[in-house]
Amino acid sequence: MASRLVEQLGGQNAAGASATSLAEQIRALILDGRLTVGERLPSERALALELRRSRSTTTRVYGLLEGDGYVVRRHGGSTRVALPHTAHRLSDPDDDEAIDLSIASMDSTPGLYDATVRSLPRLAALRGTSGYSLRGLPELRDAVAARFTDRGVETDPDEIIITSGAVNAFNLILATIGRRGERALVEQPTFPHALEALHRYGYRMLPTPVDVTGWDERHVTDTLLRSRPHLAYLIPDFHNPTGATMSDAERSRIATTARSTGTHVVVDETTAELDIDRGWAPLPMSAHSPQVITVGSMSKIAWGGLRIGWIRADRALIARLISTRPSFELGTALLEQCIAVELLQDMPALTAHVASRLRAGRAAVAAGLGALGGLTMPPTSGGLSTWLDLGAPVSTELSLAARRHGLIVPPGPRFTTGGVLERRLRVPITLSPERTTDAMERLGRAWTHVMSGGATVDEQAPRAAVI
The missing domain is CATH 1.10.10.10 (Winged helix-like DNA-binding domain superfamily/Winged helix DNA-binding domain)
Structure with a gap:
């Protein structure tokens, strides 16, 4: 092994x-x-x-x-x-001089402050309770369920549990249904922290390829039928990091195949609302199978500091999740839940703000890449990032060079199992245009360094002088 x-x-x-x-x-x-x-x-x-x-x-x-x-x-x-001792000076994301592209997230929505003020009477009314909320506030579960219904899958609030973010939700699912030593189908590439969670719970990975053009549906279904994995983790909307969206027909066939093989399908919808100009709206994958488990979050549409997520599942699994949850936490903070209730009452304003910010970020990335030469931005109709083809297996080398220019950008293999995809690089479109322009200039200097075959810092100076 x-x-x-x-x-x-x-x-x-x-x-x-x-x-x-x-x-x-x-x-x-x-x-x-x-x-x-x-x-x-x-x-x-x-x-x-x-x-x-x-x-x-x-x-x-x-x-x-x-x-x-x-x-x-x-x-x-x-x-x-x-x-x-000098490593943190090259890569510390808290360094004011560094630009961190490892976190693809926007700053808060302009409505966050007003929503917080409006939420205070709701919070005050809860002071007479214990303050613990294993299932989540009824008003928030109502709002999340209504959003699913609006998107085309009838949902009851009893099919919702509120969590402390999407990663927390996925870990709760694994703590409840996980089986050490079983197989998990995962996209290649995918969200790194999901891979880490699956590794931690002892799963063996079965990667299936995804690119900017989408999924290899036959590979997905053949892997399900041949290996019958216990769990599949999928991001069908504005896939992180490729930005691809799975068609309704693909969702239906994959969900049907997974149901026949007894595979638990966990769908991550954290990026589902990040539409710029896709031009069509697919049904949630849960509309194609009642067994699909859906994870969602407020982090990308409102603010990463608002640690609110949710799970949509059948009532039997919701009951198991609630029973498991006290083993590692006693619920989700009430203030954040009260704020989320207010924000979800005006989803059109939220999604309009998100689309505007992402459109500006996309334009800034495209302009920066255009100035580099040799790199082309693929079609990006929404989501967190663009998935660049570098044309050569230099992603790790470029990542290391970028750190020396005050830019933190994870290489393509960070999003994979097995260290592959060295030709790829994820560049977020979530930063402000000004910050993005600065980031692309730094990436350009690193790119020039790598393409010219320049020496590393270690070769240019004694090791003791490296900072």
Whole structure:
């Protein structure tokens, strides 16, 4: 069985790579958080066997990483991930000078303040209660259910549970129905934190390809029929990161196939309301099968700081979710729920604001790419980002170069299982035009550096001087 390091590297990236290139790839895994500080890495001998490389090559790889402070080695003992004292200065997202493109999210809607003020009497009326809310406020469940009904799938408030965001919702689902050692069908690429959650609950991944042009439906259905996975995690609307949207016919056939194989389909609708100019509105996937479990969130349409999400499922599963929830939390904060009630009462204003902001961000990204030369923005009708084809497997190299220009942008493999998609890069369209213009200028400098074959910072200066 491959070590986690080799799984993250991907055999394609490791094959034939020099020791310096392998060290760069592992450094990128550490900076991205795909390898965690303190994590034990394979021994030099074990890594050489896994990669089918010489022992001297793996010794050189670990030596380079140790010299830069990215691993700590004990003679005759273990090799563990570390961070050099200067690493945070290259990549700290809290650095005012850095622009962080690892988080594709907008600032708050202009209506958030007024909604907060309007929510206070509702909150005051709850002071006589315990304050714990396992299922969620009735008014908020009514509003979420009504939104599903408006979109074409009749929904009762009893089929809704309110959570502390979408990631929290997915973890609650896994805590309730998860089975360690089972298979999970996942899109390739997909939302990284969903992959992390599935790994944590012991699932084995079955990737199915998605691109800007959409899904390979036959691959999805064949994988379902052949492997009969316990769970499938899908993002059918403005897929993160490709921006693709699944057709109604594809949703129906995939949902039907999953029902026949007994697969739990978890649909992430966090991006479903991020329409700019798609020109059509598909039915929610839950309209095609009552067994579909849907996760949603306020984070992209209102504000990431408003930790409100929800799960739509049949009543039997809702009851199981409520029974499981107290094992790790006692409900969702009441103030956020009261604010969400107010915001959801004016969805047209919310979605109009989102479309306007995303349209401006998309234009700024397109202009920035046009100034670079060699990169073309694919059609992007909504969603969080554009999924660039770099034309060469240089995504990790570009990501590392960008950090040295004060830009944090995760490489394509960050969104995959197995370290593939080195030709791809996700660029958010969620920042303000001014911030986006600055980000694209920094990306341009990094792109020029990579395309010119420029030396890395490590080669240009003594290691002690790297900041």
